[in-house]
Amino acid sequence: MYFLIGISLLFAFLFAIDVAASLTAMLGWRLLANTASRWGARTRVNVIFLMRVFPLVAATIFISAFVLPAFLIYEPTATDERVGLKLTLISLVSAFGMVAAFGRVFAGWWRTRRLIGEWMGLSEPVEIEGVTIPAFRMRHPFPIIAVVGVLRPRMFVAEQILAELDDAEIAASIAHEHGHISNHDNLKRIAMRVCGDFLVLPLGKTLDRAWDAAAESAADEYVARMGGGRCALDLASALIKVGRITPNEKALPMPVGAYLLGSEDQPLAERVDRLLRLADRADTLGGTANSMQNSIWLIPILAVIATLPMALNPNLLSAVHTISEELLAALQ
Numbered sequence: 001m002y003f004l005i006g007i008s009l010l011f012a013f014l015f016a017i018d019v020a021a022s023l024t025a026m027l028g029w030r031l032l033a034n035t036a037s038r039w040g041a042r043t044r045v046n047v048i049f050l051m052r053v054f055p056l057v058a059a060t061i062f063i064s065a066f067v068l069p070a071f072l073i074y075e076p077t078a079t080d081e082r083v084g085l086k087l088t089l090i091s092l093v094s095a096f097g098m099v100a101a102f103g104r105v106f107a108g109w110w111r112t113r114r115l116i117g118e119w120m121g122l123s124e125p126v127e128i129e130g131v132t133i134p135a136f137r138m139r140h141p142f143p144i145i146a147v148v149g150v151l152r153p154r155m156f157v158a159e160q161i162l163a164e165l166d167d168a169e170i171a172a173s174i175a176h177e178h179g180h181i182s183n184h185d186n187l188k189r190i191a192m193r194v195c196g197d198f199l200v201l202p203l204g205k206t207l208d209r210a211w212d213a214a215a216e217s218a219a220d221e222y223v224a225r226m227g228g229g230r231c232a233l234d235l236a237s238a239l240i241k242v243g244r245i246t247p248n249e250k251a252l253p254m255p256v257g258a259y260l261l262g263s264e265d266q267p268l269a270e271r272v273d274r275l276l277r278l279a280d281r282a283d284t285l286g287g288t289a290n291s292m293q294n295s296i297w298l299i300p301i302l303a304v305i306a307t308l309p310m311a312l313n314p315n316l317l318s319a320v321h322t323i324s325e326e327l328l329a330a331l332q
Contacts (some may be wrong), residue, residue, distance in 0.1 A: 006071050008083045008091045009324050012331070013067045014059050015094035021055035022204075029207060041217035042183075048211040049188050050299065052204070056101075056195040057300055065304075065311035070321040073314075087331035104193045116148055119156050130174050131155055133181070137162065143242050145260045147177045150186045164241050172223055172234035173260055179222030185215050220275055221285060229279035236275040243268045 029051060036044050083091075123136035135155040138144065144158040155177060165173065180186070192211065196204055224232040242260060278285070310316055 002075070002077050004083055005328065006068075006075070008087050009071060009328065010063055010067060011091035011094035012087055012327065013063055013324075015090055015097065017059035017062055018055045018094075018097070021058045025051045025054055025207075029210075033210075041214055041221045045183070045211060045214035045218045048207055048214055049192065052192045052207050052211065053195040057303070061300075061303060061307055065307045066317065066320045067324065069311065070317040071324060073317060074321040075324075084331050087328065090331070101194050101196055104196065105190055108190065108193060112148060116154065119148075123156060126157070128155075128157065128170070128174060130171060130178075141247060143245050145173050145177065145242075147180055147186070150190060153181060153186065160245055161242065164245060165238050168231075168234045169238035169241065172227065172231050173238045175223045175227055175231060176219045176235055176260060178226075179219030180215065182222060183215065183218055185219075188215075216271065217274065220271065221278060224275070224278040224282040225285040229282040232275045232279040232282060236272045236279075239268055239272055239275070 029048075032047070036047065039047070119138055119140070120136070122140060123138040126135050126137040128135045133147070133153050133155055135157065138156050138158050140156075140158045142158065143160050143164070144156055145161050146156050147153050148156065155174075161173070162170065188211075192208065220232070220235065223235050227234075239260070
């Protein structure tokens, strides 16, 4: 019973904190959405990413630092306490949420593997100037230029892309895909799938769509930052040409990847217009510095470091155990 109580409490706290943090993120985005539209794309994509992963990260840190140590230190191994029906149901919902999260990741991995296998059967290796990852020329009805995969990303370029675009437009399109690679967008997509809220709140989908649009804008900014205004104009021209030869059908599903046309939620005309504005102010976007982009991965580490002194406080751990006991009693 000791271990069953411990596991049930961990799942109950995980569920409660995840739901509370998800609702906090929902309120935060409603307050920030209008203001965020005026931020730079890199800032916007990072803030949305942090809001999406915040619930599960916060719950995991709290449980690991406080709930589990408090239970192991203060809970007697011999106890008359029982796991009630309410606690059992909450624990099952929480466990299902965790299984569903990793199930989404596995499904995405499986679909990506099948997609790569299908595309590899239609492709042949090709050397493209400026491309540092394996690249393949592909026969496909959709004018694809895409980066697929995380650990071993590959670039696929449809034959009609190479036929329709001139060298400068191809280079700008490649730079856009390198923007996704530089921003670790495919890895972030996986993290966001793992951290999807347990209640599948509607805002989660809103944040996902907002992040997709921001990620495309950030990759466009990368083109202007690295290649200047001329490169931004070349990308705008490439988007127009690709849009003209794109079949009138639903966009291709990209389980773990990014392709040139991006999300359907961001109209092509808006992206072209934004690229024209970026071309006018390319010199103000800064150089190659990516310190802010890379520092996003330090935030969870800094949160853990900041939590350690509190996790070593016996009075705080005792208080957490008291709360656990009250929760257990309330859910009998």
